[in-house]
Amino acid sequence: MIVRFPVVDLEGRCLLSAGSRLDSETLQALSSSSPPEIRRGAPITIGDYGSVRRDLLGFLKEPPYRIIFDEGSIRFLMGAVMDGCRFPLPVLRSLGYFKINDSYTYRHILLVFALSSILGKELLEDDRDWIPEAMAGHMHDIGKVSVPVPILQKTCPLIPRERAYLEHHTVAGFVLLCHYLGDGKHLAARVARDHHERRNGTGYPRGILLEDRLVEIVAACDIYDALISQRPYRDAPYENRSALEELTHMARRGELSWEVVRILVAYNRTPRPPFQECTVSTERRGKVPKHNLYGVVAEEDEPEEDT
Numbered sequence: 001m002i003v004r005f006p007v008v009d010l011e012g013r014c015l016l017s018a019g020s021r022l023d024s025e026t027l028q029a030l031s032s033s034s035p036p037e038i039r040r041g042a043p044i045t046i047g048d049y050g051s052v053r054r055d056l057l058g059f060l061k062e063p064p065y066r067i068i069f070d071e072g073s074i075r076f077l078m079g080a081v082m083d084g085c086r087f088p089l090p091v092l093r094s095l096g097y098f099k100i101n102d103s104y105t106y107r108h109i110l111l112v113f114a115l116s117s118i119l120g121k122e123l124l125e126d127d128r129d130w131i132p133e134a135m136a137g138h139m140h141d142i143g144k145v146s147v148p149v150p151i152l153q154k155t156c157p158l159i160p161r162e163r164a165y166l167e168h169h170t171v172a173g174f175v176l177l178c179h180y181l182g183d184g185k186h187l188a189a190r191v192a193r194d195h196h197e198r199r200n201g202t203g204y205p206r207g208i209l210l211e212d213r214l215v216e217i218v219a220a221c222d223i224y225d226a227l228i229s230q231r232p233y234r235d236a237p238y239e240n241r242s243a244l245e246e247l248t249h250m251a252r253r254g255e256l257s258w259e260v261v262r263i264l265v266a267y268n269r270t271p272r273p274p275f276q277e278c279t280v281s282t283e284r285r286g287k288v289p290k291h292n293l294y295g296v297v298a299e300e301d302e303p304e305e306d307t
């Protein structure tokens with residue numbers, strides 16, 4: 001794979017320049033060149049970094065998360081998950097970066113982290129398997145540190161080059177996590193690279209068939225939170241009902257599995273049914289927001305760059 005845009009870390013160092021080939025030799029070099037503070041320093045739990053614990057608790061009080069997260073889920077999240085997920089400091093610093101530069105992404109990554117943790121616990125057979133799942137959730141968009149902030153915050157349609165730059169966050173996240181975690185096979189690195197892939201191969205960056213259930217859980221939580229959140233490119237978020245209907249239609253088209261969608265629907269119901277017994281209607285009754293510019297690509301005057 002050729003990297004189309006530079007991959008830049010939080011300190012502004014260029015790890016890979018545009019046009020570099022991302023092969024096993026490059027990955028090996030990236031993995032073995034992690035910063036000294038990572039090799040020497042003890043990992044820190046996510047709950048002890050900055051105001052993460054307090055901020056996340058605040059986000060979970062807003063609808064629809066206050067329905068999804070009952071008391072037991074919050075206890076699990078604030079205890080076992082927060083204490084079980086340890087990361088090198090530079091990885092956690094990305095949270096601080098987003099809090100300052102892109103508050104939408106900060107809120108989004110914490111909510112995807114929380115949601116994928118409880119869905120992972122519910123769906124995975126081994127009780128301890130939720131740990132890598134939880135660890136991966138809050139780093140899925142870490143590659144956005146390599147995307148210029150004005151592109152992240154643009155309120156009008158992106159031009160093709162900007163769109164490609166935004167999609168670059170998947171590959172950039174993979175490269176950054178190979179570097180920071182010293183392991184290209186770490187679930188978090190795979191999630192960063194593959195969370196925009198779809199089961200029927202219609203996603204990016206590689207257009208592969210998304211078959212890994214762990215990655216798919218994060219992908220579904222990512223879509224759900226993106227739909228129901230305030231975004232720069234539309235006047236209002238999706239209503240919760242229309243967001244769940246959108247996910248249902250993605251399952252119908254083969255982009256997501258029914259099981260993952262069913263569990264999200266079950267968590268939105270009170271009283272909550274066992275997700276295996278939860279029926280999902282394919283009828284569309286919710287309202288989709290007006291002026292939603294997502295995916296709309298503007299004309300580009302400059303010629304595309306040859307790479």
Ligand SMILES: [Fe+2]
Binds near residue numbers: 141169195222
């Ligand atoms: Fe993403």
Ligand SMILES: [Fe+2]
Binds near residue numbers: 108112140141222
């Ligand atoms: Fe995301």
